[in-house]
Amino acid sequence: MKKIEIGHGSGGRLTRELIQKVFLKYFNSEELKPLEDAAYIRLKNHNTALTTDSYVVRPLFFPGGDIGKLSVCGTVNDLAVSGAVPGYLSIGIILEEGFPIGSLEDIVKSIGETSRNAGVRIAAGDTKVVEKGKCDGVYINTTGIGEIARPLFPDNISPGDAVIATGTLGDHGTAIALARDEFAIKSRVESDCAPLNGLLTPLFEIEGLKWMRDPTRGGAATVLAELSDLTGLGVEIFEDKVPVREDVRFISDMLGYDPLYLANEGKALIIASDESAGKIVGILRKHSLGHNAAIIGNISSKFKGARLRTRIGGERLLDVLEEDMLPRIC
Structure with a gap:
């Protein structure tokens, strides 16, 4: 056979x-x-x-x-x-x-x-x-x-809550793009594909945990734009706080991709109260899948939509992905 x-x-x-x-x-x-x-x-x-x-x-x-x-x-x-x-x-x-x-x-x-x-x-x-x-x-x-174990709904979210990423963004999408051999680029980037239950289950006991989502197709930007639509609140993240591997950033610049819209298969975005955010990041960083966890932004009632505050102080709107940059990434 x-x-x-x-x-x-x-x-x-x-x-x-x-x-x-x-x-x-x-x-x-x-x-x-x-x-x-x-x-x-x-x-x-x-x-x-x-x-x-x-x-x-x-x-x-x-x-x-x-x-x-x-x-x-x-x-x-x-x-x-x-x-x-x-x-x-x-x-x-x-x-x-x-x-x-x-x-x-x-x-x-x-x-x-x-x-x-x-x-x-x-x-x-x-x-x-x-x-x-x-x-x-x-x-x-x-x-x-x-x-x-812990029901999580977007209507739990309030202004002032923190946005947390459990690790570097865009790894899976980049690995898939390079694995298709359509680009003459050699890289050590690997998919972040991993089961997250061991990383996330300990957070169920923390009172300030509000909501979570894994940013697969459409990436982190699409998830945050959808979250704003669901809650009617604004979501602001800061470019200098978003964890992205340097090689992923470099390859994205070369190919015209945006790491915020690339798929992830071993990361989560978490919304938590500002008071509990530091504790959550501390727990995540103790796990092998959460070493690069970081608070990347916050929830606001002063505007609607999702936006990125750039390193030079500018502002860029984050909308739901319109066209799939990389079909069949999962």
């Missing part, structure tokens, strides 16, 4: 062989092993968060990750920034006829390792195969279930 055949999606012998030899090799939760039409899962309470996402990233393998790792991190992070503790995932995989089994196994192994590192269990899965040329190798859909 070296390549995916149409029969691997038939539901028959080849499907079972693929499940047994590839998927169950790396997905070994008790919930999945019976291979029934539905999995039985255990929840401690009835306050449940549910999210789903699909992944079509190109290329499938990139510095710092791959589509498998990304599919776990993206869904885990959506739950974590919503104030939930991730517990279970379902994995749906669409494969192109002829896709190498070895590459599939690398992706499935990555899913298994990342889910274990994030402390989540794969409880259900599905596989379909389409004709050659009808799919770009692999597409993945993940659904995540978590238990709500």
Whole structure:
């Protein structure tokens, strides 16, 4: 068995062989092993968060990750920034006829390792195969279930609250752009793809925590512009306080990108009371994923919209991204 055949999606012998030899090799939760039409899962309470996402990233393998790792991190992070503790995932995989089994196994192994590192269990899965040329190798859909520990809503936000970034912005978008080999640029930039539940869960105990979001497609600028629309409040961030890697900034200048609009897959934006912001940053910086955490701005009732205060004292409006600079970044 070296390549995916149409029969691997038939539901028959080849499907079972693929499940047994590839998927169950790396997905070994008790919930999945019976291979029934539905999995039985255990929840401690009835306050449940549910999210789903699909992944079509190109290329499938990139510095710092791959589509498998990304599919776990993206869904885990959506739950974590919503104030939930991730517990279970379902994995749906669409494969192109002829896709190498070895590459599939690398992706499935990555899913298994990342889910274990994030402390989540794969409880259900599905596989379909389409004709050659009808799919770009692999597409993945993940659904995540978590238990709500700290409900977070934008109407909790007040003027004077602080805006916090958990780390450098624009890493993932830059890594994907360079991995496509469309530019003759050599760089050590890697995707920041990582599960954030270990970083963010300790913050659930802090009273001043108001709201969180992971700035994926559209980047930090789009998230802050949408937040202003949701709350009717102004959001101001300061260019000299926003953490951006120097190589990311340099490459963005070369290619005409803006790091504030580039995707991130291992960072969060946090709104917290001014009184608790310093404590939150201190907690974040103790974690390996939060060493570069910083307070980057504040919430205001004096204006509406999102804006960037530049290093030279100017002002630039931040709006929702209109056109995707880098399609298929997740």
